[in-house]
Amino acid sequence: MDVASEHSTDHDAHHGPAKGFTRWVYTTNHKDIGTMYLWLAFAMFLIGGSMAMVIRAELFQPGLQLVQPGFFNQMTTMHGLIMVFGAVMPAFVGLANWLIPMMIGAPDMALPRMNNLSFWILPFAFGLLLLTLFMDGGGPNFGWTFYAPLSTQYAPPSVTFFIFSIHLMGLSSIMGAINVIATIINMRAPGMTLMKMPLFVWTWLITAFLLLAAMPVLAGVVTMMLMDINFGTSYFSAAGGGDPVLFQHLFWFFGHPEVYIMILPAFGIISHIVPAFSRKRLFGYSSMVYATASIAILSFMVWAHHMFTVGLPLAGELFFMYATMMIAVPTGVKVFNWISTMFRGSLTLETPMLFAIAFIVLFTIGGFSGLMLAISPADFQYQDTYFVVAHFHYVLVPGAIFSIIAAAYFWLPKWCGRMYDEKLGKIHFWWSFVGLNLTFFPMHFVGLAGMPRRIPDYALQFADFNMISSIGAFIFGTAQLFFLYIVVKCILTGEKAPACPWEGAEGLEWTLPSPAPYHSFTVPPKFED
Amino acid sequence: MVELNLTKGYWLFIALYLVVPQVSADLKYNMPVGVTEVSHAVHSLHMTIFWICVAIAVIVFGVMFWSIFHHRKSRGAKAAQFHENTLVEIIWTLIPLVILVAMAVPATATLIKMYDTSDADVDIQITGYQWKWHYKYVNDDIEFFSTLSTPADQIKNEAPKDTNYLLEVDQPLVLPVGKKVRFLVTSNDVIHSWWVPDLAVKRDAIPGFINEAWTKIERSGTYRGQCAELCGKDHGFMPIVVEAKSEQEYSAWVANKQAEKEAAKQAAAASATKEWSHDELMAEGEKVYARICAACHQPTGMGIPSVFPALKGSPVATGNVQEHINIVLHGRPGTAMQAFAQQLSTTELAAVITYERNAWDNNTGDTVLPQAIQAVLDKQ
Numbered sequence: 001m002d003v004a005s006e007h008s009t010d011h012d013a014h015h016g017p018a019k020g021f022t023r024w025v026y027t028t029n030h031k032d033i034g035t036m037y038l039w040l041a042f043a044m045f046l047i048g049g050s051m052a053m054v055i056r057a058e059l060f061q062p063g064l065q066l067v068q069p070g071f072f073n074q075m076t077t078m079h080g081l082i083m084v085f086g087a088v089m090p091a092f093v094g095l096a097n098w099l100i101p102m103m104i105g106a107p108d109m110a111l112p113r114m115n116n117l118s119f120w121i122l123p124f125a126f127g128l129l130l131l132t133l134f135m136d137g138g139g140p141n142f143g144w145t146f147y148a149p150l151s152t153q154y155a156p157p158s159v160t161f162f163i164f165s166i167h168l169m170g171l172s173s174i175m176g177a178i179n180v181i182a183t184i185i186n187m188r189a190p191g192m193t194l195m196k197m198p199l200f201v202w203t204w205l206i207t208a209f210l211l212l213a214a215m216p217v218l219a220g221v222v223t224m225m226l227m228d229i230n231f232g233t234s235y236f237s238a239a240g241g242g243d244p245v246l247f248q249h250l251f252w253f254f255g256h257p258e259v260y261i262m263i264l265p266a267f268g269i270i271s272h273i274v275p276a277f278s279r280k281r282l283f284g285y286s287s288m289v290y291a292t293a294s295i296a297i298l299s300f301m302v303w304a305h306h307m308f309t310v311g312l313p314l315a316g317e318l319f320f321m322y323a324t325m326m327i328a329v330p331t332g333v334k335v336f337n338w339i340s341t342m343f344r345g346s347l348t349l350e351t352p353m354l355f356a357i358a359f360i361v362l363f364t365i366g367g368f369s370g371l372m373l374a375i376s377p378a379d380f381q382y383q384d385t386y387f388v389v390a391h392f393h394y395v396l397v398p399g400a401i402f403s404i405i406a407a408a409y410f411w412l413p414k415w416c417g418r419m420y421d422e423k424l425g426k427i428h429f430w431w432s433f434v435g436l437n438l439t440f441f442p443m444h445f446v447g448l449a450g451m452p453r454r455i456p457d458y459a460l461q462f463a464d465f466n467m468i469s470s471i472g473a474f475i476f477g478t479a480q481l482f483f484l485y486i487v488v489k490c491i492l493t494g495e496k497a498p499a500c501p502w503e504g505a506e507g508l509e510w511t512l513p514s515p516a517p518y519h520s521f522t523v524p525p526k527f528e529d
Numbered sequence: 530m531v532e533l534n535l536t537k538g539y540w541l542f543i544a545l546y547l548v549v550p551q552v553s554a555d556l557k558y559n560m561p562v563g564v565t566e567v568s569h570a571v572h573s574l575h576m577t578i579f580w581i582c583v584a585i586a587v588i589v590f591g592v593m594f595w596s597i598f599h600h601r602k603s604r605g606a607k608a609a610q611f612h613e614n615t616l617v618e619i620i621w622t623l624i625p626l627v628i629l630v631a632m633a634v635p636a637t638a639t640l641i642k643m644y645d646t647s648d649a650d651v652d653i654q655i656t657g658y659q660w661k662w663h664y665k666y667v668n669d670d671i672e673f674f675s676t677l678s679t680p681a682d683q684i685k686n687e688a689p690k691d692t693n694y695l696l697e698v699d700q701p702l703v704l705p706v707g708k709k710v711r712f713l714v715t716s717n718d719v720i721h722s723w724w725v726p727d728l729a730v731k732r733d734a735i736p737g738f739i740n741e742a743w744t745k746i747e748r749s750g751t752y753r754g755q756c757a758e759l760c761g762k763d764h765g766f767m768p769i770v771v772e773a774k775s776e777q778e779y780s781a782w783v784a785n786k787q788a789e790k791e792a793a794k795q796a797a798a799a800s801a802t803k804e805w806s807h808d809e810l811m812a813e814g815e816k817v818y819a820r821i822c823a824a825c826h827q828p829t830g831m832g833i834p835s836v837f838p839a840l841k842g843s844p845v846a847t848g849n850v851q852e853h854i855n856i857v858l859h860g861r862p863g864t865a866m867q868a869f870a871q872q873l874s875t876t877e878l879a880a881v882i883t884y885e886r887n888a889w890d891n892n893t894g895d896t897v898l899p900q901a902i903q904a905v906l907d908k909q
């Protein structure tokens with residue numbers, strides 16, 4: 001707190017941002033860095049999205065039409081990696097950068113130089129990852145879960161570059177997490193106790209601890225791969241006394257918390273938008289905090305539900321089934337709270353609210369299929385089918401991604417001082433909503449009927465629904481180009497926005513003028529509950 | 530009008546959820562009921578949890594859409610002030626908990642049954658290979674590979690696709706009806722997963738480890754499945770076909786298979802001593818190559834750079850014959866190049882090696898005879 005405010009009063013506060021290219025390279029400003037994170041995430045979203053288009057185009061009809069199986073596998077792998085590490089995670093870090101200092105009444109993030117570094121690592125990490133596609137033998141082709149030994153002994157030579165880029169992303173995430181924790185712990189406005197923090201801040205604080213605990217495990221597991229591939233160890237090779245299943249335990253010990261890293265901040269966002277457009281305080285604030293914390297703790301005890309078919313002992317299978325089912329309880333509490341917030345409110349349905357309502361409905365559908373997947377005997381039928389693909393796309397697309405889009409519409413006026421076009425926003429919503437459900441809903445059915453995931457060609461009985469999915473995907477994909485248009489139009493020619501454009505919105509960020517000044521709060525604001 | 534659309538969309542949704550699983554028994558858009566006691570149990574777990582979810586969805590979304598409709602500012606709704614109620618929070622923590630416990634009980638019972646692999650009548654060892662399955666009848670001394678039989682021109686859209694496109698194999702796994710069959714599942718290279726939905730059996734095939742599973746099929750018939758774990762390039766092309774036969778038919782099949790094996794042994798012995806001409810070996814070798822090796826090394830012999838080496842002009846295929854024989858017989862451990870000594874007969878091995886040494890302008894002029902292969906095998 002001291003350091004930061006001194007720093008800002010000393011010099012920065014007296015001048016605006018530097019001009020031109022160096023502004024972005026050298027910047028330590030949370031808004032500039034947040035903006036760069038968001039644009040990077042959007043670019044990655046489009047790149048990962050085009051890979052999804054390749055996948056859906058190939059799957060439009062049975063038979064091999066556009067790409068060879070080897071390249072198809074590279075597309076599914078890269079699509080997953082880019083969307084998880086390149087689109088969703090950086091978008092949330094971008095939102096954290098923009099919003100946390102404004103929400104807690106701080107001038108900037110606690111560790112601004114590290115903030116710069118953790119952003120600037122990413123373009124290199126993803127550049128490297130994308131370059132592997134052009135290397136001999138092609139890019140990673142072993143799925144975003146990169147199970148050994150397919151990703152070690154049997155991998156293309158570019159795997160070492162893949163490992164390096166994962167290391168870079170991990171480094172960036174860890175630094176981002178440390179920064180978020182330091183900012184929230186030290187720089188809150190006087191009077192803002194922990195149990196008075198806005199929920200986005202709370203969920204991000206918990207997410208940051210998840211990142212700190214999970215990312216080192218990922219770094220560890222890729223390092224073990226590196227050793228197996230290049231230095232003759234046998235962590236994951238049975239022939240050398242190792243165990244391929246060990247890889248999966250380590251990967252999912254990271255991977256399941258990762259799932260919550262991608263959804264907890266979304267819970268936070270929805271907990272801001274729903275009360276704002278219901279003109280009513282969030283129902284059950286403290287139970288929301290406790291539910292988030294219990295989800296976070298449980299998320300470290302359920303990893304093997306991704307491994308029900310690897311041959312766990314019966315006791316293990318039962319433990320992970322029960323633990324996983326337990327997660328439904330706090331998740332349910334959240335959904336009930338949001339609905340009680342809407343209940344007897346005074347609702348209007350602007351674009352952010354439409355996305356938030358769709359989030360609640362569709363994320364819950366993803367939660368239901370998650371509950372089904374938790375039932376281990378039934379999971380023997382679901383595991384590695386399109387049912388799983390449907391499940392995690394329901395929690396990630398209308399879950400994580402809708403929440404990010406909702407946040408963009410909700411806070412854009414604060415970020416750029418201009419309003420987006422409400423009519424276009426609504427069109428974007430319905431366009432996305434239709435495309436998304438056409439894409440992912442039929443996947444439940446083909447999965448149940450027996451279509452495995454990650455295959456470039458399929459049996460004839462899956463043809464109709466695959467065609468529907470592909471059409472849906474093209475609809476959803478183009479809708480996001482429309483989103484780009486809406487955002488650019490808003491930044492360039494949108495109507496001027498007042499400090500608080502939403503009647504029901506509360507929080508310190510709305511007390512700042514729009515657009516928010518370069519250094520958010522140079523004097524700590526008075527915080528009243 | 531937006532809100533009205535939203536409500537409609539929601540009902541469409543529920544309607545889909547309600548109607549489609551019903552019709553789907555025929556349409557194959559739901560989980561199959563299957564043909565074993567376990568698969569029935571799994572199916573009923575699936576439907577139970579599904580209907581529980583539907584019920585919760587109707588109630589929860591019902592309340593939500595009701596308030597979206599009625600508590601709208603445009604309808605003059607004034608926001609209430611309440612924002613906390615501990616009792617309500619406790620209730621909606623406890624009710625789901627009770628539902629979950631109720632669900633866990635039958636799930637646990639089914640799982641315990643699935644894990645009971647004791648007292649099997651027939652043992653089958655299943656080994657995953659890139660990209661085929663190997664079946665070994667442990668008690669009957671029968672073993673064979675089972676490979677996709679859909680012709681390449683169907684996959685390339687050059688011929689009409691038949692009904693069982695991508696779900697057909699050259700040699701199905703034949704199992705007896707009404708007997709407890711135990712599967713011992715493992716892999717030769719990467720992780721695969723052996724899955725037949727109608728049996729509700731899915732087990733990962735992991736190199737260096739053996740997983741157990743079992744089934745007891747109630748009805749004779751043909752049941753099809755696929756590999757369920759990404760295992761490389763042709764993961765989508767290694768189906769599983771199980772043919773369940775009555776006990777008599779099964780015994781007859783076993784006897785027949787054993788006789789076939791005897792005959793094949795004699796034929797192999799005869800062909801191994803036969804005087805093969807260069808051209809005969811080339812013709813035979815081309816067939817074997819297309820069937821087994823082309824998946825990786827490509828029909829053109831060009832391989833895939835950095836993944837599967839080209840055999841055209843390769844130092845091995847144009848160099849020392851003995852080394853070429855060794856690598857084909859024993860593979861290169863820890864790479865996708867498998868050992869073919871057990872998979873192919875001496876004649877097939879001789880033929881494919883001869884073919885590789887002369888096709889695609891390799892033109893070494895070498896002829897490798899089955900006797901040469903036999904000599905190498907005898908030395909071990």
Ligand SMILES: [Cu+2]
Nearest residue numbers: 256259303306
């Ligand atoms: Cu998980």
Ligand SMILES: [Cu+2]
Nearest residue numbers: 756758760764
């Ligand atoms: Cu496979």
